Amino acid sequence: MVATPAHLLRSATALGNEEVLRIRNDFPILNRSVKGHPLVYLDSGATSQNPLSVLEAEQEFYEQRNSAVHRGAHHLAVEATEAFEDARETVAAFIGADPDELVWTSNATEGLNLLSYSFLNASLPGAPAEAARFALGAGDEIVVTEMEHHANLIPWQQLAERTGATLKFIPVDDAGALDLDAAARLIGGRTRVLAFTHASNVLGTINPVSALVSLARAAGALVVLDACQSAPHLALDVKDLDVDFAVFSGHKMLGPTGIGGLYGRSELLNAMPPFLTGGSMITTVTMDRAAFLPSPQRFEAGTQKISQAVALAAAANYLSETGLSRIHAWETELGRRLVEGLETIPGIRVLGPAAGQERIGLAAFDVAGVHAHDVGQFLDSRGIAVRVGHHCAQPLHRRLGLTASTRASTYLYNTTDDVDAFLDAVAGVRGYFQA
């Protein structure tokens, strides 16, 4: 059992502007200007920026320790392996997991595909008996939600198509909340997998994990949590949430691109057939057969993302030292400021929970008569970076009667001035486009 991470014990006093200004000094990119304006970066929901400690950790690894891990007897190989496994321990503790329950992936998308393909392998004829609990076939059901990012939808569509299972989804209401009555009807004896996002990347809604986990447990289904939008912003404890699997991406939590994690309960990971096979994930190999290592090596074929893992651990440390609960409290304030500000601007429709309702520190919205691409272009001309488009959630946008929206997403380095500059710019959009 892992000790409660320090970031869970801190008080929930929100960061303030003064502290955020100090934090910003750790992020070199935030000092640059764009089109003659100071950069206002409100796209951390897509990719966050990196503090110096993360950049330095990666550089230090390459300058001092660069080598292959889990092979070779020379000194650099030993140091690299230690750094790699220390990183795993740090990041596992960050999400409340044991180190052998954290598999490195390239990102959350790869983690979800790993699960989908491992379940597919478990469904094929000749799969080992221990893998039967992951096998799907005709009559079985996979349940997702209508608010999923495509990364937590398409791998399950593909798995259903290939195994003959049926894919069902929990609908969202007009306010962007999951219909839990429908969930209770949908999740039943045929449900084998329930996959859902912890926090919506479009709506900012935080989903009721425990209610959904209870339904899945009663049905005997495996629970997969997409923690992409929660791991960077909330103190996450996968054991406390009682999910079977969880995925996250490093680049959304101050880390580099190309690294992410898949959490799985130890007994499940060790029974699950591997997805990628090859070097480093085997015990004995003959020309006919191979036996596989236990988790996590079982799922880490080939040379790994070593420097990225080391840098991600530095990012987790940065977040823990700042305090996740304080970050979350600050982002909640920024999110409220965003929503309340947007709702005072004529012609703006904020998606998701109404002002005053719980949401992570982001807001997506529609501007009457102006396409999201044009909104984004206008904001960009003032140095303000936001996301435009369907945010990899086409079904959700269709449900809301839209093809695209604009999203501002905050992080620990955003000030209230950032939010105000954004709101000021949004107020000018419809006038510029004569809408």
Add this chain to the structure above:
Amino acid sequence: MSLDQLYQQIILEHSKARHGHGLSAAGVPAGASSGQSHQLNPVCGDEITLRVSVAGGKVSELRWDGEGCSISMASASVLTDLAEGLEPEELQHVIDSFREVLRSRGKVSADPEILGDAAAFEGVSRYAARVKCAMLSWVAAEDALGQATAGTSADS
């Protein structure tokens, strides 16, 4: 480059006017050979369905339905004004010229003699993320024109 150079007044006006908009309401003109093309920009979800009709050796009508940003809508509107009355080879030449300017990253100037109002989209070539928006209807027109002149009516 300023925002006003991208969003020239003519573009903002055409994005509202949407000349040629209303495909479903209109049938293929009698005696014309037509082609129809649907194009989608997967990045932003912009879509267009566009039909080109050719009669008497000329583009007799261009009609389209679609939803998208001001650049894509204005571009389809300007294209409609340009295309009607041209011979198929002339329209193809205009499309080729437009594509060359748009893909040049600002290196090739638009020739107003050839492109008319479409020369206003010259500034879009400096915004790599927006080139597809401006090209959407033109790609559809090229495809539809090819069908119309091949005599393979794709009327739906």
